[in-house]
Amino acid sequence: MEYLAIQGLCKRYSGVVALDGIDLSFREGEIHSIIGENGAGKSTLLKILAGIVRADSGSILFRGEEIINASPNQLFARGLSAAFQETSVFDNLTVTENLFIGRLYDYRGLGVSWKAARANARRVLEDFGVHSIDPGARVESLSPESKQILEILKTVKPNTRVLSLDEPTASLTEQGVKLLFALIRALKARGITILYVSHHLDEVLELSDRITVLRDGRKVDELLRADATEERLHSLMIGRSIEQSKASDAGRTLDESNPLLRVRGLADGKKVKGVSFDVRSGEILGITGLVGAGRTELAQMLFGLAPKTEGQVIFKQVDITRSITRDIIRRGIFYLPEERHRLGLFLDQNLMINTTISRLKGIARGVMLDYRRERIRSQETLARVGVRYASTRQTVRSLSGGNQQKVLLAKCLFAEPALLILDEPTKGIDVGSKEEIYKLIRTLVGQGMTVIIISSEVEEICLLSDRVLVMGDGKLIGTFNRGEINEKSIALCYLQAGAA
Amino acid sequence: MRRASHSATSRQVQPRNAVLDGLRPYTLWFVLLLLLGTMSLVSPKFLTLENFFSVFRNVTYVAMISFGLTFVFLAGGFDLSQGAVLILSAMVINSFNPQTPQTFAATVALVIVVAGGIGSLNGFLCGVLQLNSFVVTLATRYIVGGVGFMYAAGAVVGGAAQGPLMEAIGLNRLFNLIPITTVVWVLAGALCWFVIQYSPYARKITVVGSSWRTARYSGLRVERLQMSTYVINSVLAGAAGILVACQTSFIAPTLVWFYDFDAITACALGGISLSGGKGNIVNALCGVLLLGFINNSMVLLGIPSSLQSVLKGMILMAAIIIDIQGKRRRE
Numbered sequence: 001m002e003y004l005a006i007q008g009l010c011k012r013y014s015g016v017v018a019l020d021g022i023d024l025s026f027r028e029g030e031i032h033s034i035i036g037e038n039g040a041g042k043s044t045l046l047k048i049l050a051g052i053v054r055a056d057s058g059s060i061l062f063r064g065e066e067i068i069n070a071s072p073n074q075l076f077a078r079g080l081s082a083a084f085q086e087t088s089v090f091d092n093l094t095v096t097e098n099l100f101i102g103r104l105y106d107y108r109g110l111g112v113s114w115k116a117a118r119a120n121a122r123r124v125l126e127d128f129g130v131h132s133i134d135p136g137a138r139v140e141s142l143s144p145e146s147k148q149i150l151e152i153l154k155t156v157k158p159n160t161r162v163l164s165l166d167e168p169t170a171s172l173t174e175q176g177v178k179l180l181f182a183l184i185r186a187l188k189a190r191g192i193t194i195l196y197v198s199h200h201l202d203e204v205l206e207l208s209d210r211i212t213v214l215r216d217g218r219k220v221d222e223l224l225r226a227d228a229t230e231e232r233l234h235s236l237m238i239g240r241s242i243e244q245s246k247a248s249d250a251g252r253t254l255d256e257s258n259p260l261l262r263v264r265g266l267a268d269g270k271k272v273k274g275v276s277f278d279v280r281s282g283e284i285l286g287i288t289g290l291v292g293a294g295r296t297e298l299a300q301m302l303f304g305l306a307p308k309t310e311g312q313v314i315f316k317q318v319d320i321t322r323s324i325t326r327d328i329i330r331r332g333i334f335y336l337p338e339e340r341h342r343l344g345l346f347l348d349q350n351l352m353i354n355t356t357i358s359r360l361k362g363i364a365r366g367v368m369l370d371y372r373r374e375r376i377r378s379q380e381t382l383a384r385v386g387v388r389y390a391s392t393r394q395t396v397r398s399l400s401g402g403n404q405q406k407v408l409l410a411k412c413l414f415a416e417p418a419l420l421i422l423d424e425p426t427k428g429i430d431v432g433s434k435e436e437i438y439k440l441i442r443t444l445v446g447q448g449m450t451v452i453i454i455s456s457e458v459e460e461i462c463l464l465s466d467r468v469l470v471m472g473d474g475k476l477i478g479t480f481n482r483g484e485i486n487e488k489s490i491a492l493c494y495l496q497a498g499a500a
Numbered sequence: 501m502r503r504a505s506h507s508a509t510s511r512q513v514q515p516r517n518a519v520l521d522g523l524r525p526y527t528l529w530f531v532l533l534l535l536l537g538t539m540s541l542v543s544p545k546f547l548t549l550e551n552f553f554s555v556f557r558n559v560t561y562v563a564m565i566s567f568g569l570t571f572v573f574l575a576g577g578f579d580l581s582q583g584a585v586l587i588l589s590a591m592v593i594n595s596f597n598p599q600t601p602q603t604f605a606a607t608v609a610l611v612i613v614v615a616g617g618i619g620s621l622n623g624f625l626c627g628v629l630q631l632n633s634f635v636v637t638l639a640t641r642y643i644v645g646g647v648g649f650m651y652a653a654g655a656v657v658g659g660a661a662q663g664p665l666m667e668a669i670g671l672n673r674l675f676n677l678i679p680i681t682t683v684v685w686v687l688a689g690a691l692c693w694f695v696i697q698y699s700p701y702a703r704k705i706t707v708v709g710s711s712w713r714t715a716r717y718s719g720l721r722v723e724r725l726q727m728s729t730y731v732i733n734s735v736l737a738g739a740a741g742i743l744v745a746c747q748t749s750f751i752a753p754t755l756v757w758f759y760d761f762d763a764i765t766a767c768a769l770g771g772i773s774l775s776g777g778k779g780n781i782v783n784a785l786c787g788v789l790l791l792g793f794i795n796n797s798m799v800l801l802g803i804p805s806s807l808q809s810v811l812k813g814m815i816l817m818a819a820i821i822i823d824i825q826g827k828r829r830r831e
Contacts, residue, residue: 305717329719343717346710348777357707357718360700368698411718 002061003028004162004193009058009068011044011217013428018044020217021058026162031184031194033204036214037237037457037491042197045214046164049195050082051075062162079161083152083168091140096121098139099154124153128186130179145176149183156187163187164195169203181207199290201230201495213237234492260450261333261419263302266311271297273474274310279419279452284445286465287454289494294474295454296338299421303335304328315419332418334358336408336425338454344408347397351389352378354396354407358415381410386436402433409440420444421452426460438464458487470494527822528771528786535793543800549677551796556682559792560747561586561740563685565763566770566784567692568736571729573767574702576709576776577626579730580637582737583760584644585615589741590751591651599663608742615738616731618644623727630723641760648753662749670746681743688736693781705729709776765812766791769819 004026011019019041026032034042047053049060051072060068062078070078089098096114099121121135130153133146142150148168156163165184169177184194184207198204204211211228213220213236220236259278266275271294279285287295300306302313304325313321320328337343346354355378356363363374378392387406389399396407405425412420422441426434441464445451455461461468462485470478470493478493540547565582572579589611598604622640626633662670669680696702705725708715712722745751770787772779794815798808 303717324721325716326719326721335717337717342711343713346707346714346777349707349710353703353707357703357715357720360703364700367700369700369703 002026003063005059005061006045007059007061009045009048009060010056011041011048011053012056017217019048019055022214022217022219024212024219024222026193026195027210028161028193029188029191030209031188031196031207033196033198033208033211034214035198035201035204035211035233035237036220040214040237041217042214043166044217046082046084046166046195046197049075049080049162049164050084052082076157077159079157079159080164081155081157081160081162082164082166083155084166089139089147089151089154091138093139094135095125095133095137095139095142095150096135098150099124099135101154128153128156128183130183132179143176145172145179148172148176149179152180152183156192160192162193162195164197166197167199168196169198169200177203199495201233204233205230234488234495237491260316261302262312262314264312264314266298266301266313267309267474268297268301268306269309271474272301275471275474275476276311277469277476277479279450281450282445282448283466284441284451284453284464286461286468287452287471288456288458288461288468288490289471289477290456293471293494295471296423297474298471299335299423299452299454302328302421303333305335329358329415329417332416333421334412334415334417334419335421336412336423338424338427340405340408340427344411345396345404348395350393350395351382351387351407352392355381355410355414358411362414362416377414378410381414382407384413385409385440402429402436405429405433405437409437413444417449419450419452421454423454424456425453426455426457458491462487462490528769528790528819532786532790532793535790535797539793539797539800543797546797546800551800553673553677553679553682555789555792555796557679557747558795559788560679560681560685561744561759562762562766562791563785563788564688564736564740564743565733565759566766566788567685567689567781568733569763569767570692570696570772570779570781570784571702571705571732573772573774573776574696574709574779575705575726575729576712577726577729578633578637578774579622579733580634580760580764581618581622581640581644582733582740582763584641584648585618585734585737586741586744586759587751587753587755588644588648588651589615589738590745591648591753593666593742593745594749594751595651597663598666601665604663604665611738611742612735615734615741619731619734620727622734623730626730627726627728628723645753652751652753662746666746669743670748681747684743688739689781689785696780701725701728706777709773709778711777762791765816768816771819 002025006022006024009019009022009024011017022041022045024045034045036042044053048055048068051070051074054069058068059066062080065078067075067078067080075081090101093101096118100117118135125131125133125135130149133142133150139147139150152163152165152168168180172180181203184196188194194207196204196207205225205228208225208228210222210224211233212222213233215237223232258281260281261279263278264276267273271292273294275294275298277285287298289295297306301308304320304323304327308321311321312319315328315331315333318331320331320333323331341347346357352374356374360369363370363377365373375392382389382392385406387399387403387410389403396404399407409425412422425441426437429437438460441451441453453461453464465485466482468478468480468485468490469476470480470490472494478490480490480493536547545551565586568582569579592611592614593607596603596607598607618640622633622637625631625636669684672680674680674683704715704720705728707718708720708722708725712726715722715725766787767779767784768774768787769790770779770783770785772783772787791812794812795808798811803811
């Protein structure tokens with residue numbers, strides 16, 4: 001009997017396949033890494049194992065017992081725990097309170113015996129070789145490393161048998177990673193099975209007993225540590241050939257001498273640490289890099305949404321470093337944010353309002369809004385991006401993800417920008433809409449628009465860009481010109497930066 | 501990912517019952533009609549011009565403030581201070597007791613400036629500094645209400661013979677029928693309606709109320725827009741105070757408690773979303789009339805004032821429940 005066996009696991013998110021019939025098996029007491037590109041299905045797999053997301057079909061057997069779609073509490077009771085990318089520790093509570101959250105009644109006489117609870121917390125911490133954390137400290141005073149360790153310890157209960165870790169090193173320094181690895185090994189020594197999800201291949205190679213590679217919701221391969229090399233894992237992760245056509249390229253000549261946008265030494269004192277580049281009129285500039293490399297922050301600075309501590313931004317020969325967003329829009333830049341629900345759309349307003357808000361002048365007659373003009377103009381723009389809708393009066397919320405994203409594009413286009421900055425423009429939408437959006441971007445560029453596209457999907461970047469910039473830790477770490485663009489070298493470039 | 505379906509891209513709304521859904525926005529008007537119908541059967545005094553215009557006169561201050569509140573609510577804010585602003589304005593007017601049109605105009609200007617100032621303070625704290633609007637305006641309400649008490653030195657302001665102009669505004673009727681104060685609030689309402697319906701400004705505050713983050717990413721100056729709504733609300737509350745002063749020559753500072761919540765009740769009744777982004781003057785008007793006629797009916801039916809308050813609370817609760825259910829169904 002297998003210890004933990006997953007068979008034929010499937011999951012779709014409103015039409016998008018996240019997991020496509022995955023078979024996996026885990027042995028007791030092993031560290032089993034799961035790797036893959038963004039969107040390969042790693043997080044979804046872990047979430048299903050934690051009972052947070054419901055699977056559509058398949059089976060998960062734990063010691064012979066079917067546990068698919070059990071509630072998180074049922075899974076806890078059977079010894080399956082998970083710690084996720086974002087820490088869920090409570091900043092305003094102490095370490096002790098966080099460790100025993102939900103279980104403090106164990107120490108109840110008339111009230112909680114804090115002395116006993118703290119002693120208990122100290123014992124747990126020292127059991128795992130963590131001496132640097134004071135059980136009485138407030139979590140907000142802890143370093144990111146300590147928080148991450150606490151996050152993991154919090155999920156380790158006395159009965160824990162399987163522990164899933166999703167990108168636990170994302171916010172850690174080298175020192176923190178060492179601490180974390182020591183902890184993970186201590187857990188393994190107790191016979192706990194670790195499911196380790198990470199982008200960082202060097203970590204995976206250092207820790208794992210076995211490695212599974214996912215791609216596009218399917219299992220590509222499963223390797224023993226001894227058989228794995230960084231090169232091999234890379235090619236398994238990326239895999240695809242990139243023979244796709246770049247039709248619109250032909251006939252476009254780029255004006256090299258006179259850049260549309262000139263960015264010099266831009267920094268925000270935090271995430272972005274001195275970035276310089278030019279954007280030439282009529283090109284598609286791709287910017288990629290690991291999550292957290294400062295790409296979004298850079299875009300927000302260009303759009304006047306985040307303060308700049310250093311540097312200069314020149315657009316069409318005008319210094320817009322200190323301009324506010326409204327004026328930057330008027331000069332001809334528009335930004336499509338990554339979080340379309342929170343930052344891009346007014347979900348409970350109708351399609352017209354969402355489309356025309358980017359340039360109300362376009363629908364005004366004198367001091368009044370002209371509703372007829374608004375309807376006609378928004379219909380034109382929605383048709384241009386291919387939104388499928390019943391009425392311009394329906395709310396954006398009632399549309400599917402792909403259509404919502406197109407409405408967001410319509411809003412961007414209504415502003416009639418000369419430079420469009422797209423931040424993860426195809427995140428979380430189905431393949432069909434994705435292709436339509438690619439086509440649209442090419443059409444726009446064909447009509448003279450300049451586009452900066454920020455994406456974690458290297459495939460997408462390679463498919464669209466004339467030039468690719470790779471960011472790592474707030475700096476530009478690589479530039480790829482037209483002839484040099486291929487998925488492998490770009491992915492290698494940013495993964496190495498992530499490892500460094 | 502390659503197997504993703506292409507058919508799932510368009511999920512269109514299919515209303516379960518198109519007719520019922522189409523009528524939903526008018527629910528409250530039906531409730532109002534129902535109330536009017538029932539009352540005209542029950543009470544012979546109800547369905548008279550005299551009674552109707554007395555209702556229209558009595559709702560003056562609620563109407564004015566509701567119109568102002570509509571702006572605040574649209575932009576996703578909240579204001580509790582308008583009752584206090586109203587009373588302070590009314591007291592200022594009555595204490596100056598202007599006799600000539602010139603002095604009246606000067607006092608009105610003073611009141612508007614003071615009210616605008618209080619609104620700017622609210623707006624600065626809630627809009628620019630993004631503090632919790634509930635707490636901020638609760639604080640201003642205490643401050644302004646307290647200043648009112650000090651101004652009145654604990655007693656009642658007014659009582660002297662009013663100047664001819666104020667008396668005319670407070671008592672006269674257009675065509676010997678429509679109270680001047682009613683004319684004023686109807687005109688103010690029409691102006692606000694026009695602004696909310698057709699101005700780019702109103703469109704901007706509406707989307708700010710819908711999602712201030714998205715509004716920021718759309719290039720709107722969210723802070724200023726939110727701030728402006730508090731100024732509008734306070735100025736209208738100040739104007740309401742002027743009308744109240746014309747209607748009644750005695751203003752007691754304790755009346756703050758009386759004027760505090762009626763306009764909020766009216767807006768909530770009328771279906772203006774207290775979480776922002778949804779509502780217009782017609783909503784406010786409907787709430788105002790409903791509230792006015794409910795009050796009027798309860799008086800005509802001889803319901804004791806303590807019970808009136810209980811009933812009003814229950815009606816408000818019912819309105820909120822209906823509103824939430826409508827929303828849940830839509831989602």
